[in-house]
Amino acid sequence: MNLKSKNRHIVDVAFILCLMLLFVLCAVAVISLGAGIYQKNVKSMKDNYNHRTACAYIIEKVRQSDVNGAIFVQDLFGQNALVIQEEIDGVLYNTYIYDYDGYLMELYARADLNTFYPMSGQKLLEVSSFDISQKSDSLFLADIVLSDGLKESVYIAKRSTGDN
Secondary structure (H helix, E strand, O other), X not given: OOHHHHOOOHHHHHHHHHHHHHHHHHHHHHHHXXXXXXXXXXXXXXXXXXXXXXXXXXXXXXXXXXXXXXXXXXXXXXXXXXXXXXXXOOEEEEEEEEEEOOEEEEEEEEOOOOOOOHHHOEEEEEEEEEEEEEEEOOEEEEEEEEOOOOEEEEEEEOOOOOOO
């Protein structure tokens, strides 16, 4: 007779099963907690990206193209649009940055093209509205309302004028 096998009770098995169940529950809790934190961080990073990118994009486009007064504001599709003009092989081309159908759009076209459609542009960012105005010869004010309702305003100074 084996004395050790007689001393084993159902309590020993139940205790081991309870420990395993507790381990599984703790593992599931840690995983779900980590997933919640991860989702919160992803949303926060996306919001931060949208908030920073809209203004930074406009500022960078102006700074990049700041040559001989080639940047101005023009009425396009019933709203103000930023126009960046460049000459390639004697032909003028315009880059239009405007708001259409909930997006900040960019359209690159020949300057002598009279008819084009607002949906022809490239979607850049989701925004509620975009308005740009020229405050002086060298100063622009861009007002951007993002899709979450946050309003960003930025003054952009250009260094060149039409004379230099």
